[in-house]
Amino acid sequence: MTKLSGREITERAPQGWVYLLGALRTRLRTGDFATGLALVNTIGAAAEAADHHPGLDLRYTYLDVVLSSHDVGAVTGRDLRLAATISELADSAGVTVDATGLTVLEMALDTPSPExxxxxxxxxxxPHDGDELKDPAGKLPTIWFQRSGDEEPRQRWHPDLWVDPSxxxxxxxxALAAGGTLVSDAEAPSFWVLADPEGNKVCLCTWQDRG
Structure with a gap:
């Protein structure tokens, strides 16, 4: 399977799906646990038939779905096809497919010695994966090590929050209305750097301009 670019993914993804941090994602607004559990079983059967399995996180009123092709390490056409199938199953169950507000958090450690x-x-x-440490279960934030200077004082940690461009x-x-500042948009639309009133920084990141 061929790895798809962020633009290809967003142009071809079914309505209600977003591309965040290397995966295609959505939230199925089930409204109650029983509906979500039934949908998990239906999606599971479809995934078995396709021999391609999504990540599913069932909560009381919603079901989060994550798709990527692990053999390629990226989103492929296989994921888009399964996303379309899941959207159809959700529609048949009267469930809304809506990724509004979905975010993925990773943590960056600014260090002169990322190795x-x-x-x-x-x-x-x-496990160590290049310049990152990733939770094998995919539940806790990825930690990555960003090379920085050693000037003091400096902020060691900052969150990277991955969001849909919209x-x-x-x-x-x-954030600005809450007293924050826009530190830099020099790398936009890849990421924007914001700071809270005390100067603690956070990056808002998107798939855009990342190859």
Whole structure:
């Protein structure tokens, strides 16, 4: 299977799906647990038939779905096809497919020595993957190590919040209204750097301009 670009994915994805941090995602607004559980079983049967299995996270009033092709390490046409099938199953069950507000959090450690990750690998129990440590279960945030200077004082940790491009401007507006500042948009639309009133930074990240 061929890895798809962010633009290809967003242009071809079914309505209500978004591309965040290497995966196609949505939220099925089930309204109650029983409806969600029934939908899990229906999706599971379709996934078995397709021999391609999504990540499913069932909660009381919604079901989160994550799709990527693990053999390729990216989203492929196989994921788009299964997303379309899941959307059809949700529609048949009277369930809304709506990714509004979906976000993925990863944490960046700014360090002059990103190759020295052994301490965090030992403490977290994550496997080492390049400049990242990833939770094998996919539940906790990925930790990645960003090379920085060693000037003091400096912020060691900052969150990277992955959002759909349509979510960026409203979030920036709300952050500014809450007393924050826009530190830099030099790398937009790949990411924007914001800071809270005390100067703590966060990046709003999207798939755009990432190859």
């Amino acid at each position: 020295r990750v052994g301490f965090w690998e030992a403490v977290l129990g994550y 979510e960026v401007r409203p979030r920036i507006d709300r």
